Amino acid sequence: MSTNAQKKGFGATVWDYLTTVDHKKIAILYMIAGGFFFLVGGLEAMFIRIQLAVPNNDFVSAGLYNEILTMHGTTMIFLAAMPLLFGFMNAVMPLQIGARDVAFPFVNALGFWLFFFGGIFLNLSWFLGGAPDAGWTSYASLSLASEGHGIDFYLLGLQISGAGTLMGGINFLVTIINMRAPGMTYMRMPLFTWTTFVASALILFAFPALTVGIFLLMFDRLFGSNFFVTAAGGNTVIWEHLFWIFGHPEVYILILPAFGIFSEIIPVFSRKRLFGYSSMVFATVLIGFLGFMVWAHHMFTVGLGPIANAIFAVATMAIAVPTGIKIFNWLFTMWGGSIKFTTPMHYAVAFIPSFLLGGVTGVMLATAAADYQYHDTYFVVAHFHYVIVGGVVFAVLAGTQFYWPKMFGTMLNEVLGKITFWLFFIGFHLTFFIQHFLGLWGMPRRVFTFLEGQGFETANLVSTIGAFFMAASVIILLINVIITSVKNEKVGNDPWGDGRTLEWSIPSPPPFYNFKQLPLVRGLDPLWIEKMEGKKGMTPAEPLGDIHMPNNSFIPFVISFGLFVAAFGAMYRLDYAWGLPVLILGMAITFGSMFFRSVKDDHGFHIHKEELTDDNDKGVKA
């Protein structure tokens, strides 16, 4: 019964991961798949920078450059950043609230496999006639004119993976609302749990707009409808609205969990409770709320009129207020703390000024009149890389170092970790800081090359050199992962020594049922409270009893695979006779397995308390 107790063969391990519904294993799947797509997206970024290193370069052709550019953005947002954050949410959030599992373990697995097959489908476009080439925003006027099937790969791939993300969001919301341990009130939840909560709410209300946008564009391209065909009465601005009603909340879906990770790291290594906890919660919720009111700041130059532009400009600037609150709270948390400069803390300290730069250029861009000057220049590229890389990627790298022992039971090497940090930090600023000026000097976005003698040569070369620093840093991170995994020196419950929240009160990695007895939470930073009273662990809130666990299932994989098959059918329906049958076959696989899931009872199983008392080294130590 105890699935992680004994050593298993390779085949059994693979089967275990294909069928798992355990949030900790799903987290590992998210990290592997997200990490893979991060490398793919990074390789695409390197191609972009190599092409732009010198004027009139012909490293890639103009058409291929468009494909690389599109896939870099799409891959990094949908297939790297989101899954990596989902990985941390799955790995950490249920432990932080003292839950034995997420609310819907089956749906959790389904969400992962949908994302995975959507991502694979999207990337298969490279081998099947060309990738999408209309930018990650895929504006309808461009994407309807794009030949071949690249855009169709984009639409169908994102539709499948988007469904998975939506399921993940609902799952996290219900988990946080319904499954907190005794005493874990909302205002005692760790900040990472809070940001997961707000980001999940944003997913719930933002992704359906993307779903509709993608459906409309898919209908236009594959089924002859006229939503964006102006000659038949259509209107391409509808796509822009739908895309950004999703797209702007999306950047907060990415940055809020990043804020959460830093809000965990800073108190641990300052050995002080988070300054202004309730204002942090308030700021998180306010950012989530305002995040839905600002989408048209991406469309200032569309011509919506001065009133609309003014309203969206003011709403956008308002977001600087809660974000500023957070910045000051992080600073005040460190103030007077006994700070330990570990690798995660390096990232956290570097994140604050880096992200602040992105925030300041954000307010500049929010000034609608000035935006006419910045729009579609490298200034925008610099801005969003400062917030996404300086915020989200820093957080992912910091979180990897910080939570690695909790996920895998062994510490990543600190020296290599600091080398990774410095290379990445220097490379990041070298690459993107100069791009602000490239933009102000007039270099447009999305161009595949530039001419000599316009003053862009040096700055572009500097930018490219910076990119190589970041590539080197990621390679060192991979070496670190390999060395650490080979050495595999086991660590205890609280490897950083100053853990404050519940995840550090249980073994690393946790047993598959997480908590032998649910812990009693007596305040914010529950483990810290117990430590301050001289106890070694949490006080249990319940007597030892049977634990109910869900069964593994292969059905999530099959449901997702069916949609993967159906997507090929939908795309090739007009080209080949086999298209329609394949579409029907794929849908039959999906709905058939849903039917099977629906009619077959699955009650899960119980771990009996006698089995729990046998292995004394697991569960809560009192």
Add this chain to the structure above:
Amino acid sequence: MHAEEKMTLEKWPAAPEKQTLEGKNKFLGFWLFLGGETVLFASLFATYLALKDKVPSQEHALAEDLFEIPLAFLMTMLLLTSSLTSVYAMYHMKNFEFKKMQLWLGITVLLGLGFLGCEIYEFNHYVHEYHHTFTSSAFGSAFYTLVGFHGGHVVFGLSWIIILMARNAKRGLSLYNAPKFYLASLYWHFIDVVWVFIFSVVYLMGMVG
């Protein structure tokens, strides 16, 4: 109380759909899902309003030429009544009267099928009498997508209720299947609410707006 336990009227709780943790989670998760569905339909409504009567040439039929209130009214009545009958079904579910619940669910399904029949007739009518198709204009695309998404939800909801009725026909109510019936009826109410908006925004505003 375990989900698979054999139930009697005495043991049947007041809110069987929320008695187990699994039921509680499903209840909340489904409400949240309906929140997401609301955004989905809001996006479709916005698209429809933006593209209403947007046609490539003057020969194309507009909303005021197409819609007939009597048919739309009949469809509204069928769907509203089916929402009421699903409430009756849930009333009997809460009273542990399985056969009566099945009966009212059966009536709900028949009314839903009646609605679907009307919708198929309506679409067929527009296509053959007015050449108003999915591909003829932006208006056509937006109309069939909005109303068709709703119709697709009706088909899914009907299949869901039918499968539930058939699967549980022999074994009666338990705390394992009570949340399933409850959520199916919740979904059915949601479909009904969306239709109220379609009736107002598409049909009534199409005639007078």
